Amino acid sequence: MKVGFVGAGRMGTPMVTRLVEAGHEVVVLGRTAERRDALTSLGARAVADPREVADGADIVVVCVFTDEQVRQLCLGPDGLISAMRPGSVLVLHTTGSPRTAEALAAEGNGVAVIDAPVSGGPHDIAAGEVTLFVGGADDAVAKARPALQSYGDPIVHVGGIGTGQKIKLVNNTLFAAQIGLIAEAARLAGALGIEESALLEALPHGSGASRALGNIARAGSSAAFISAVAEFIGKDVAVVRETASELGADLGRLDQLVEAGLGR
Structure with a gap:
């Protein structure tokens, strides 16, 4: 599976590592040359433009710090969703407002959105044992599951979009x-x-x-x-x-x- 990833920080970096180790093709955003070198050493392909992570991706994972960052990154004509191909899935790990997940889902473009906030820390992710509370359509969750199970266990599908949040x-x-x-x-x-x-x-x-x-x-x-x-x-x-x-x-x-x- 081709996975785009934005937010390879304290929580995101071990996710990228687990995705690569599970055999997924991972394209990850790195804001600086030094950061891109570090991410490349994990086995991912690092890019400088957020929209590049969406190129041909089956799913795009967002793991930034705040709800406002999610909105700035994903919404609008130049946002991440507009760069994603129809049929792909946007996964939100950032804990935030259910309204944001709903707004992203309403953006359309044939992209499915699931909210999957994380309960646990970097050590749980590294062990493949972090809890994911997932909201979204059954088919979208099923499509994202092969990537999410690289680091998430249990993956608890709790209802429709926004319910995970x-x-x-x-x-x-x-x-x-x-x-x-x-x-x-x-x-x-x-x-x-x-x-x-x-x-x-x-x-x-x-x-x-x-x-x-x-x-x-x-x-x-x-x-x-x-x-x-x-x-x-x-x-x-x-x-x-x-x-x-x-x-x-x-x-x-x-x-x-x-x-x-x-x-x-």
Whole structure:
């Protein structure tokens, strides 16, 4: 399968590596000569123009940082979708608004769009075990699956276009709330005269264990973990608040815990 790729950064680079190792022909965007050399060393073909990644591609994967970057890259007469051939599939890994996925799908041009936000980190991608929450038509998901399964497992098809983003935003809101809950537990432990290090050593073995708790334990403290992830989680929480408001909903009782999880 010929795969175009935009966004070979912290998350995207191990995706490119896995795609190449799985035998796919990968054309990837590199903004600088140095970056293109690095990507070429992975076995991909590196190009300087975003539209070049779409040339003859069966699917084009976008893994940039923000929703606004997705819109700037993909929409409009000079956007990525306009350069893609009819029958190809655009895959969005960027966590963002479901409205963006819907807008891209409405752009037309015979290109199918699926939103497939990622849950996990670069180490999960490198192991081929990152979770993908996928929204889109059955045939589009089936067409993209041979490439996505190079690094995604499980690939959870949750519904139509935009549904993957909604699931991911709820997931990250819950994750932020769990971080806030653990930060509050550490505060309680301190009031009881228990060091946070002792708490984080003990709790992963109890019924209160969670992935968030494991991550915080590895970081050494809730403050250290919040410092490391607040920017990423904060971006996603801002999107879920905006999306919930658009749909007449809110975070409800999660809101206070989310604020604690963001260190506020």
